[in-house]
Amino acid sequence: MNKIRGKSRPVLRLLISVSVVVIVASGISVAVYGGYLAKRIEKRFAGRRWNIPSTVYSDTTLLYPGQAVNRPFLYEKLRRLGYNEVSRSPLQKGQMHRQAGFIDIFLHDFTSPFFEQTGFAVRVRFRHDHITTIARIENDQAVPILELEPEELMRFYGPNRERRQLISIDRVPRYLIHAVLAAEDSGFYHHHGVDFAGILRALITNLRKGTISQGGSTLTQQLAKNYFLTPERTYRRKLRELLIALVLEYKYDKNEILEIYLNEIYWGQRGSVSINGVGEASLFYFGKPVERLSIGEAATLAGLIKAPNTYSPYVNKSRCLKRRNEVLAAMRQNDWLTDAQLNAALPRPVKPAGYTADHRRAPYFMDYLTRQMADLYPPDVLSSLGLSIFTTLDTQVQMAAEQALARGLARLEAARPALKRKKPGEKLQGAVIVIQPKTGYILAMVGGRNYGISQFNRATQARRQPGSAFKPLVYVTALDQFTPADHLSNTPRTYSVDGKAWRPKNYDAHAPGEVTLRQALAKSYNLASVNLGIKVGLQSIVDTARAFGLSTTVKPLPSLSLGTFEVIPLELARAYCVFAANGMLPFPLAIKEVMDDSNQMLDQHHASVKRLISPAKAYIMNDLLRSVTTEGTAAAMKSMGVNWPAAGKTGTTNNARDAWFIGYTPDILALVWVGFDGGGSIHSTGSRAALPIWADLMKAIPQYISGEWFTMPSGVVRQTICTDSGQIAVKNACPRIREEIFLETNVPLKPCPIHRKRFPFKHFLNKIKKLFRHD
Structure with missing residues (x-):
């Protein structure tokens, strides 16, 4: 027996020695790996933590007394901007209330390239289709010009296709923080990154089931998994997650960890784009910033973290409601809600804001803008630095152009069924371009009938005979x-x-x-x-x-x-701008300003013009082209409801392959083209195919129609002439006269040679007739 004991002691000592070596080596390895992780985490957090896609915005919208408005378009715009309609005033931010003769709006806060606007409540009064007054509701102070914030049009996503709006922890209401902790980690402020009791419970459950179904993860571990690791379920990954969580807690305070978590976590899906971070989730689900969430809405968002697409109110409202109530109960259990707050929140339904699938609006314009942006910034900058790109696009004009083209092409096909084509790629096509002639700002661009079927931009890429x-x-x-x-x-x-x-x-x-x-x-x-x-x-x-x-x-x-x-349609539209801009040729602009994620100006694009012809020559051309709309090929314009002065020109090519109308006023110019991509005949003219689309568009955007005409500049002379000879009319002699305009350097100087010689005899006959006339 003693011999056995004597022999076992060296073995025991060996085992102890090996164990000590293993433990020491493991400790050293863990320390080394922990140091490596600390450097990696510090480096990652010190740089840009997330790739934020750049956002493209429309132009702002101005409202002012005396302005003509399309009220249905205005109400639709307010809805797109996230204003929720309520049944009565007073309003909260982001709400609107309509009555027969006015609309109340509590404006959002927003930052433009030139100023920051803090939202306030206004009342806009109407009479018929004109704004009569705009005033602050609080004190009835008149507002001479009201500026509505721009609309989001598109984001430049990277390969991950994530929407994320960063927020600081200071902006997050305490009840939203408590809701998240109640749902995910109620002991967050009491542990050091790892809940060992929770891990033990999860381990036992997993061993019983034979699969890794529970993780026992703290909020810090979730951040470690989402930010640094892949989503695979292995014990090896779990160990790395645990170590990263410990390092995070060692190097960063709780609030900083919580802020990163709230900006990182996945909150659901909008089409092919993921919703990340509580700032974006608040806008996506409830159409409001986090500061304005109710307790019930905060609990709803917190409940989604566990399984966003399972509990989404857009997928299953009853399941979402049940999960929300569980979070509310957990908040009460942790004394983060009073009984009164709980009882007030529980009966309220879950009412998401509603959304459309994430897609580009004004897609042909966006393609045109994307090519311009590619000349200014590389793709990785656009998809990661969170730039704000403000454009010239007017969404109301864009919608009117899209609708006018769709209706116009449908009318043509209905009137002549032979124009209908079964194959999508062979259908009758069209393009519309709307420009401010004096600035070159592109207000709208429609490059085809259906972007989903054809991305070919006929406004900028097609070459057609004019x-x-x-x-x-x-x-x-x-x-x-x-x-x-x-x-x-x-x-x-x-x-x-x-x-x-x-x-x-x-x-x-x-x-x-x-x-x-x-x-x-x-x-x-x-x-x-x-x-x-x-x-x-x-x-x-x-x-x-x-x-x-x-x-x-x-x-x-x-x-x-x-x-x-x-010609390229955009170039032809630009050429006509010379007439409407009093002789100046503008450069077409789609981008106005670019700001970085700190709202600092990076680029500003001003209107660029150069003089091509004199104002006098431009005025004469405007007058000549007005004759097209009053007595020429576009005279049908009046019967289409265009009751203001306009100039323009129709165009039809051989065999009616192309139909054009380019028309304008002093404030706005629009080009319409209709044809087949393959060049087949449309069996119609510019006045019948393109002009009605132009008229339909113009009537939908009354805010751009002042009804005024060009002021006659110096260098233009009016003269009454004989239409038979083109020379100065002889009084009481020339039977057909009209007032005509001329360049002062090219005015007729001679009296009418046709009727001048006959004047004395004719004058004598007229006197004789008067003597014998019986009234």
Whole structure:
């Protein structure tokens, strides 16, 4: 027996020695690994903790007394901005209340590139479709201009596609913190990152079930898992989670850990995009910032953490309600709620704000803007630095443009069923561009009928023949040599083009053989326009086209005046802006300002214009193009409900492959194109296919229609002329006269040669007739 004991002592000593070595080695390993983790955590937290996608916003919306408004569009805009409609005042922030003659709005707080606005309550009064007054509700103080915050249009997501709005712990209400702790870790402020009793309970449960179904994780461990580790369920990962939690608690205080947790945690799904952080979750589920959450709403959010897509109020309200009540009960159990607060919260239903799937609005405009942003910032910056990009887009104009195009194309197909195509890629298409001519701000852009089917942007990428829509560039070139009263030949003639005979013709086969320049443009006579182009000089017209910003190849051929080459619609719209902007060519702008995540200005894009023609020449062109809408090819505009002065030009190409209308007022310009991508005939003209869409759009945006016309500048002279000769009318002699405008350098100086010689005899006859007239 003693021999056995003697032999066992060396073995025991060996085992103890090995155990000590293992324990020491393990301790050293843990210490080394802990040091490694500490450096890794410190480095991660010292830098940018999250990749925040940059956000694209629309322009702000201005409201002011006297402004015409489309009230249904305004109410819809307020709903998109997150204003909840309530049945009565007084209001809380983010609420609105409508009555027959007014609307009360309690504005949100928001930061623009130039000022920060603290929300206040206002009453906007209407009479018919005009704003009469705007005043603060608290003191009835008049508000001369009310600015509504911009709408979010898109975010530049990285590969993780996460929406996250960072908040500081100071902004989080105490009852929301208590709700989260009641749901996830009621002992958070009492442990050091790990709840060993909880881990032991979970371990026993897992051993019984034979799977890892419980983790016993503290809030700190959840942060370690979500922020540093993969979601795999293994004991090895669990050990790493435990060590990271201990290091986190050692290096950071509780509130900092809680703040990082609240900004990191996953809170659900919006389409293909995940909702992360309590700031984003509050907006997604309840349409309000965390400061304005009720106790019940806070408990609802806290209850979602366990399984966001299981307890989501958008998925199952009854399950969500049950989970919320469990959290409320846990809050009461921890003395974080009084009985009165609990009893007040329990009966209330769960009422989520509602949402649409996360998708880009104004998608063709967004594609255009994305290409511009790519020239300014690399993709990783846009997807990680949380920039705020403010654009020129007016969402009301964009919606009106999309709706007008959809209705217009549907009308055309209904009127002519042969235009309908079964294959989505072959359907009748269209494009709409709306620009502020004096600034170049792009207010709306529709590049096609359905972005989901075709992402090809016909507004910026298509090359189509402009047809007669090009004629204004011919006529503006001619104003150096011709006047609106000059007569042009409108008779058929054969031209040689590349060795082949070319014989153009008028759309109207019964057009007169001679017309004035004004009539030729108003009625869009092809023969007169070709004749004018040759007299002016084809190369001069080519030079004008290039100066006006058309980048496509334009050759000095006789057919040039009829727009037989290709143009990009946005460039053609820009060219027309020269007339509407009193002779200035603007640069099309989609981006106004870019701010960083600290609201510091990074980029600011101002309107950029250059003078191309004199204000006098622009005024004459505006007057000529107004004749198109009053007595020419777009005269049907009035019957479509356009009862304000406007200028514009229709365009139709050979075989009716393209239909155009570009129309404008002093404040706004819109281009409409209709056609098939494949070039098939639409069997219609610009006045029948494109003009109704333009009129429909304009009527929907009354805030841009002042009803005013251009002021006549210096350098323009009015003169009464004889329409038969184009010269100064002889009083009581010329039978057909009209008031015409001229450049002061090109005014008719001679009296009418046709009727001047006959004046004395005619005057004598008129006197004789008066003597014998019996009244």
